[in-house]
Amino acid sequence: MTSAIVVSGLHKSYGSTHALDGLDLEVATGEVHGFLGPNGAGKSTTIRVLLGLLRGDAGDVSLLGGDPWHDAATLHRRLAYVPGDVNLWPNLTGGEVIDLLGRLRGGLNEKKRDDLLRRFDLDPTKKGRTYSKGNRQKVALVAALASDVELLILDEPTSGLDPLMEAIFQEEIAKEKAKGRSVLLSSHILSEAEALADRISIIRTGRVVETGTLDQLRQRTRTTIRAVFADPPRTLDDLTSIHDAQLKDGRFTGTVDNDRLSAAMAELSRHAVTSLTVAPPSLEELFLRQYGNGDAA
Amino acid sequence: MNQTLTGARPLLHASLKQDARNIGPWIVLITALSATSVLAYAWVFPDLEDRRELAATLGANPALSLIFGPARDLLTPDGFNAWRAGMLGAFFAALMAIFIVVRNSRAGEDSGQAELLASGVMGRQTRLAVALVMAALASVVLGVFSWLVTVACGGGWVDSLTLSATYTASGLMFAGLAGITAQIGSDARTANSIAVAVLGIAFIVRGYIDASQAGDWAVWLTPFGWLEEVRPASGNNWWPLLLALGLAVVLAAVAMVLSARRDFGLGLIAPRRGPARGGLVASVWGLALRINRGPLISWLIAFAGLGMVFGFLATSVGDILGNSPLVRANATTEAGLIFAFLVTILQMAGIIASVFGVQIVMRIYAEEIDYRVEPVLAGALSRAKYLASNAVLAFAGPAAALLIAGAVIGLIASSAEPGISAGDVLLQALATVPAVWTLIALALATVGANPRVRVAGWLGIVAAFALTLLGPLFKLWDWILGISPLWHVPNVTVASPDWSGLGWVALVALGFTAVAFAGFRRRDVI
Numbered sequence: 001m002t003s004a005i006v007v008s009g010l011h012k013s014y015g016s017t018h019a020l021d022g023l024d025l026e027v028a029t030g031e032v033h034g035f036l037g038p039n040g041a042g043k044s045t046t047i048r049v050l051l052g053l054l055r056g057d058a059g060d061v062s063l064l065g066g067d068p069w070h071d072a073a074t075l076h077r078r079l080a081y082v083p084g085d086v087n088l089w090p091n092l093t094g095g096e097v098i099d100l101l102g103r104l105r106g107g108l109n110e111k112k113r114d115d116l117l118r119r120f121d122l123d124p125t126k127k128g129r130t131y132s133k134g135n136r137q138k139v140a141l142v143a144a145l146a147s148d149v150e151l152l153i154l155d156e157p158t159s160g161l162d163p164l165m166e167a168i169f170q171e172e173i174a175k176e177k178a179k180g181r182s183v184l185l186s187s188h189i190l191s192e193a194e195a196l197a198d199r200i201s202i203i204r205t206g207r208v209v210e211t212g213t214l215d216q217l218r219q220r221t222r223t224t225i226r227a228v229f230a231d232p233p234r235t236l237d238d239l240t241s242i243h244d245a246q247l248k249d250g251r252f253t254g255t256v257d258n259d260r261l262s263a264a265m266a267e268l269s270r271h272a273v274t275s276l277t278v279a280p281p282s283l284e285e286l287f288l289r290q291y292g293n294g295d296a297a
Numbered sequence: 298m299n300q301t302l303t304g305a306r307p308l309l310h311a312s313l314k315q316d317a318r319n320i321g322p323w324i325v326l327i328t329a330l331s332a333t334s335v336l337a338y339a340w341v342f343p344d345l346e347d348r349r350e351l352a353a354t355l356g357a358n359p360a361l362s363l364i365f366g367p368a369r370d371l372l373t374p375d376g377f378n379a380w381r382a383g384m385l386g387a388f389f390a391a392l393m394a395i396f397i398v399v400r401n402s403r404a405g406e407d408s409g410q411a412e413l414l415a416s417g418v419m420g421r422q423t424r425l426a427v428a429l430v431m432a433a434l435a436s437v438v439l440g441v442f443s444w445l446v447t448v449a450c451g452g453g454w455v456d457s458l459t460l461s462a463t464y465t466a467s468g469l470m471f472a473g474l475a476g477i478t479a480q481i482g483s484d485a486r487t488a489n490s491i492a493v494a495v496l497g498i499a500f501i502v503r504g505y506i507d508a509s510q511a512g513d514w515a516v517w518l519t520p521f522g523w524l525e526e527v528r529p530a531s532g533n534n535w536w537p538l539l540l541a542l543g544l545a546v547v548l549a550a551v552a553m554v555l556s557a558r559r560d561f562g563l564g565l566i567a568p569r570r571g572p573a574r575g576g577l578v579a580s581v582w583g584l585a586l587r588i589n590r591g592p593l594i595s596w597l598i599a600f601a602g603l604g605m606v607f608g609f610l611a612t613s614v615g616d617i618l619g620n621s622p623l624v625r626a627n628a629t630t631e632a633g634l635i636f637a638f639l640v641t642i643l644q645m646a647g648i649i650a651s652v653f654g655v656q657i658v659m660r661i662y663a664e665e666i667d668y669r670v671e672p673v674l675a676g677a678l679s680r681a682k683y684l685a686s687n688a689v690l691a692f693a694g695p696a697a698a699l700l701i702a703g704a705v706i707g708l709i710a711s712s713a714e715p716g717i718s719a720g721d722v723l724l725q726a727l728a729t730v731p732a733v734w735t736l737i738a739l740a741l742a743t744v745g746a747n748p749r750v751r752v753a754g755w756l757g758i759v760a761a762f763a764l765t766l767l768g769p770l771f772k773l774w775d776w777i778l779g780i781s782p783l784w785h786v787p788n789v790t791v792a793s794p795d796w797s798g799l800g801w802v803a804l805v806a807l808g809f810t811a812v813a814f815a816g817f818r819r820r821d822v823i
Contacts, residue, residue, distance in 0.1 A: 048671070051671075051674070051675050052674075053671060053674060053675075053821065053822045053823075054821045054822070055819075055821060072674070072679070072680070073677050073678055073679040073682075074677065075677075076674075076675060076676055076677040076678075077677040079675075080675075081672065081675040083668065083671060083672055085668060086672075087667050087668045087669050088669075089584075089587075089588055089669060090407075090484060091571075091587075091588070091591075092571070092578060092587065092588075093570070093571035093572055093573065095571075095572060095573035095574050095575065096571065096572060096574070096575050096576070096578040096579070096587075097578075098575070099574055099575020099576075099578070099579040100575055100578050100579050100580075100581075100583075100584055100673075101672055101673070101675075101676060102575075102579075103575060103579040103580060103676075104580075104581065104673060104676025104677060104678055105676045105677050106677050124573040124574075125570040125571055125572065125573045126570060126571075127568050127569070127570070127571055129483075129484070129568065130568050140672065153675075
């Protein structure tokens, strides 16, 4: 299967700032790919290179099999984009903007347009300046989702949406995925990525530091163990398989490498355990671990 | 301190610090206008003979009094300065004040900064009051600075002070006006447009009254007329300045009252609903037309009005022109005299039209930094097509405006003066278009290829204005005057007009446009 997006060794500098520093990214056709990273990590810069708005300094970029810089106009017929910060023309109505962006892409699916306006509860007759942030975001979402394209590039698409609308967004993305569309979903809302994404790439200071399915990422990190002992041990030195072991008010916490899990269980069972939880790391923990410990990337 | 003005001191401090580099160039340029006239006068017109000739030729030319006002005394450096830099300096001081007030009051509401401020410990009226105080401070600093520099360059103490005081007075009056338009318009762009329109109308009406020598009472009809009556260097009549100060205070007070009654972020004109479907806007050409629709309509109406003013002026200047040896040298009949006057007038209209064109060009970049080009270019259209949609409008709009003005001038002038043909006037306007396009194409080249130097687009207009209208005053060489594309526009009624210069000008315009498109395809878009 060919990939919708292949980026390798991409560099981009603005003056002395190195925004992208050898970024690699691959989005397979038909998958929803979560693109995670904190503010300023280079997510939007990557997306602008993919859209042919910026030209990379070095590296290879392939989008739907073409070169996003040279073939921008033809490739853009096959993709739709939702910016993270939607700036509408103050004097144009939402309906006008939806039709403009749709027509520029080569046409809209009228039925989907009506359907999405209803589902997102958006009034298309209001002027750009009178929309709230969430409603501006909905204008861009309707414009993107109402067109039948192969690839959706979404840059923090749900910022400003209320939880109800967020749920509708997730349903719509699931529908797109069922139709075999590819989605690049940039986000820092981890629950959203966890719910939607087949695979995830985590970006940090301009390079991708982790990539894989959520299960694969979990495999690479330690499992968290919480336990309560009937008779707390005086020392934790005998728990050699467990990292970061801590005992506080009778409650024990620690982390363990996945291949040492049974050894850790054996060590714990020497003590009288009254309660035990063994949890795989949540995406949030994965994420925080990537960013928490200095420059260990 | 008054409750409604809480927080004024820290806000003023921060705003001045941030806005100083925007205000500085205005003060320097206006001061330079005054100082250079004193310096250049002694150099260009060293003896009485030259000065008499200057007074008899250019000083008597009504096309120039349209811009500069009446020439009262061109035999002294201060008198020359009062003429060359008086009205023009007052005009630019007014523009400076308008931009300061709108930028520091209304613009903040559009961008959201004001919301941050308004939620802090800050009175309801503080932001407007601070903007007005800033404009007032800038006007006073301009006055003092221009006074001292002009004196240092050889101007008289009292004469220079009087002239500089008219700048301050103009800045104060139009700061008050901008305070009001900032409450009326529903965004900064509208507030600026209304204020600049009022400024433009006041200036043109003043010019018409001066050039047609309409009478003593008519001078008092505009605030610029009051400043003229201050008569720097030929009487130094101070009391009209009090009138100006009074108007400034009244306007500012009205602005403060209006601002107290207005909802945050809204104007007196409430936003309406619009169409649910794309219609015209659903293409990039329609989009360009739609976002420039307001300015387009305003400018076309303005040029019809300008055509009327210039047309009536042309009919009333025949007699005055007869006395002007400069014009007499170029033409022999009265109709010929009037047409030579119209050539100059249409050059002036061309410079104004290029302001309109450059405005549309600069809008391209404004859209870009507001991240509104990004979603459009994410659609299936080439960058060239996007740039073209705006470029076509930037070229066609000013051309249409100029032709409207030419047609109106032609109709009015030909009905009053049988020797003038309306067709010739229209043709003259058409001949001015390529020169206007060159100025617009220069701006397009900067925005297309390298927006960091886009200020060159505005400087091009300033240079063309200086060379076309001020250059001849300094008896500059032809090769310098020829830098202005307008210099190459021939008089279409002479026996065999020389079109070659215009051909070169058109080629330069084409070259700039090519640079714009080549550059826009290559550069990063924000």
